[in-house]
Amino acid sequence: MNLTDTNPKRYQKTALLLIIALSILALCCLLWIWQGTNDNSGKLTADIYQNGRLIQSISLDSVEEPYTFTVTGDNDCRNEIEVRPGSIGIISADCPDKLCVHQGFIDTSLLPITCLPNHLVIQIRTEDITPDIITY
Amino acid sequence: MSIRKLTTLAMFTTLALIIFTIENAIPPLVPIPGAKLGLANIITLVILQSFPPKDAFFVLLTRILLSTLLFGQAMSLLYSLAGGICCFIAMYLVNRLLQRHFLYLTSIIGALFHNLGQLLVAYLLTSVPGVLAYLPFLLLSGILTGLFTGLCAQFTLKYLLPLTARLQSSPKEGDDN
Structure with missing residues (x-):
């Protein structure tokens, strides 16, 4: 010193x-x-990005039955995504830390689910309810 | 670099690796990528405080490379390096500015820049602007974990420094390099 x-x-x-x-x-x-x-009002849309590309867009409000699908990326990494009415989450993955699975299901735009090893991001977008036509 | 110093630094690297391993075994406390205690930073702080900054940097680099070889994949090296180097530069500057006092402040700034560096890499790799939504969480966790590791380092120094001083006080220690 x-x-x-x-x-x-x-x-x-x-x-x-x-x-x-x-x-x-x-x-x-x-x-x-x-x-x-x-701000969690409005229509929920989940955007799934891989390597920065939007690969899928799911309107969560129109989901009636939960279903799962698998996203495969580079190096054969896989993420199994489950869509439920109003929420989305990763239920299994082959990345080492499984942080994306631990994040559980999201239903707000607050935090996207990220699987950094597999370059996968799931982000929820809330669309403001500004209808074109209002019917009474 | 004398053999004694080389050995001391190697021992510190080993300590950092051990701490890193133990921390790796703890399940993540919060499900936010990047939000972890960063206990291995205690060692970086201790060395930064008691050795020339160059040595601290080398120990940090060695620790990152070795831990990636042992546990990680090639991808995590990028994150670790970006975080580690950002953190080190910030800590070095702040530590100099504070003249080696208030080590926990240095640590907090280091943790913040570590998280910023990692987030930047995450943004560059995924190129989804939504990743930036983690920013407030990572900054907050950086402040908390930085404070924790900083205090840990301060206590370590208080009790470990007499030991390292004894290790260093050989007649042929001389200057570095």
């Missing part, structure tokens, strides 16, 4: 600034998450 500049004031000031900045950052994150949990 032979630093030449040993003025204690300076690093204490830096530390204080850092703490303030981090607190603000944490607060912003909380607000961001909180705001995200609040």
